[in-house]
């Protein structure tokens with residue numbers, strides 16, 4: 686794995702959380718993007734080599750809304766960048782991990798992504814991502 690690409694944080698409301706993180710990180714949000722497949726809005730901040738991704742549910746039944754209902758706002762996932770997402774999927778499956786999606790799917794920020802089940806990863810939702818070459 687190459688680096689921590691981003692850390693995902695679940696929030697209720699961009700109107701308050703985007704200015705809050707701009708203040709904390711002392712940088713402006715540089716991108717908003719909808720991910721329709723996950724029913725989330727995302728807001729991105731650059732922090733050196735990594736990013737912070739705020740996640741806000743587009744729908745009260747979305748995964749982020751459900752997460753906040755159960756656990757409150759806060760750390761949602763850690764994303765690691767890899768060179769070859771298919772090879773990493775194969776490796777992790779052979780190590781016995783359960784993938785939340787069987788095939789990589791298109792996530793925010795022009796990335797192919799998949800997730801490991803948090804019950805097998807000490808409760809941390811882990812995303813692996815690979816930049817899609819254009």
Ligand code: ZN
Nearest residue numbers: 693738764812
């Ligand atoms: Zn992510």
